[in-house]
Amino acid sequence: MRYFYPAIALCALVGMSSCKRPKAPHDVPDERPNQAAATQPVAAQATTPSSRPDGGTYSRLQLLRFIRASRLVVAAAEASGRNIDAMPEGFPALALAARDDASLNPALAAGHMRADEWAQVGERAWLAWGVAQLDYNAEAPLRKNAADLAAARQRLALAEAAVRSGFPILSEEQRAQRITKAQDEATTATDRAAMWADSAQRLRTQIAEAETAAENADAAGATGGTANTPPAGLQDLVRDPAIVAPNASGVDGAAGPGPAFQQDPAALAAAQQQTAQAARAAVATLSQELAVAERNQQDERDHAERASLSAEHPDLPRDDVEKMDMFRQATAAIEQSKADIQKREQESEVLKARLQDDRRVNAAERQKAAPPADVELLRRYLAEFNEAWGMTVEGRAKPASRG
Numbered sequence: 001m002r003y004f005y006p007a008i009a010l011c012a013l014v015g016m017s018s019c020k021r022p023k024a025p026h027d028v029p030d031e032r033p034n035q036a037a038a039t040q041p042v043a044a045q046a047t048t049p050s051s052r053p054d055g056g057t058y059s060r061l062q063l064l065r066f067i068r069a070s071r072l073v074v075a076a077a078e079a080s081g082r083n084i085d086a087m088p089e090g091f092p093a094l095a096l097a098a099r100d101d102a103s104l105n106p107a108l109a110a111g112h113m114r115a116d117e118w119a120q121v122g123e124r125a126w127l128a129w130g131v132a133q134l135d136y137n138a139e140a141p142l143r144k145n146a147a148d149l150a151a152a153r154q155r156l157a158l159a160e161a162a163v164r165s166g167f168p169i170l171s172e173e174q175r176a177q178r179i180t181k182a183q184d185e186a187t188t189a190t191d192r193a194a195m196w197a198d199s200a201q202r203l204r205t206q207i208a209e210a211e212t213a214a215e216n217a218d219a220a221g222a223t224g225g226t227a228n229t230p231p232a233g234l235q236d237l238v239r240d241p242a243i244v245a246p247n248a249s250g251v252d253g254a255a256g257p258g259p260a261f262q263q264d265p266a267a268l269a270a271a272q273q274q275t276a277q278a279a280r281a282a283v284a285t286l287s288q289e290l291a292v293a294e295r296n297q298q299d300e301r302d303h304a305e306r307a308s309l310s311a312e313h314p315d316l317p318r319d320d321v322e323k324m325d326m327f328r329q330a331t332a333a334i335e336q337s338k339a340d341i342q343k344r345e346q347e348s349e350v351l352k353a354r355l356q357d358d359r360r361v362n363a364a365e366r367q368k369a370a371p372p373a374d375v376e377l378l379r380r381y382l383a384e385f386n387e388a389w390g391m392t393v394e395g396r397a398k399p400a401s402r403g
Helices: 004-019 033-039 042-047 060-079 091-100 102-110 115-138 140-165 172-223 232-238 265-312 320-361 363-369 372-380 382-388
Strands: none
Touching: 060 091, 060 102, 060 115, 060 372, 060 382, 091 102, 091 115, 102 115, 115 140, 115 320, 115 363, 115 372, 115 382, 140 320, 172 265, 320 363, 363 372, 372 382
């Protein structure tokens, strides 16, 4: 009997546990717009919104569905020739049309929303849009300042990297420009080297002719004969009135030696000697010009080679001069970037404080216009909202979005 009462108590506990119903699993609503219609009945969408922020009048899922449905409704309304007023004041007219116009029902169905839910969410979303768009546009100076600050920090990082590595840090555009410039320089230098090579070859030919003329004059002077007429290219260099042979009349000229001149061996030998000396002087002059041409040719070849290497390796300095210039420019860029960063950071604080003051002063009107939770949620999807209604992110109508 001592186990009688414990046995009764145990049976009672077992009976109570067997009578409990299993708890239904917690159903977490799916917030993906594309799958919402497949997982939830249409009737439940308006009555059981998911993930609604505290103080908000619509959920993230409802807003995303509204945006998707609005894109389809706007397209269908424009296709039917209906005028769309993408503003809070113009939405009620389109909401009424969506309820009464059967041609818009397929667009709402494709967006997984009923006409009354689309109108209800849309009314509250457009009220929040008025505040969210005003805030976004008011923050334009702050966004520009942030972009300038990021650019200054990027310039500072690149300049510091250039100083550490000794190489210029180039963007893709700068690298492409540097390659193109180097390739052009290589082509130009190669053309100039070819020009100097042609000039050097002509000078070598003239030198050889002048040397031949000097040798012929020496040989003619030794044998008492007449030297050959200098080549056409050397006549200006070797012509001397004292050594030009006289003509038959006995007057000096270019018609060849006369009988009296040929009968004077001493005069003829002196003339041949002077011709040889003039030819050798021409050789000396031409040799100097040849040295200049060959030096210029080599300089242009070296220039073309350096330019070709620069085109292959645009990140490397060409020489010590360019390296020093790069270092000087990078050092200056570091100082300028630091000054810009400091300035932008100060401006950012001023702009933030100004925006906070404006919103604090207008807090009552903002709260009256739309709940803060609605505004914050719409702000996260402002670009998508505006795009669905044919507007830019700044809330202006796109030129091509209206017929």
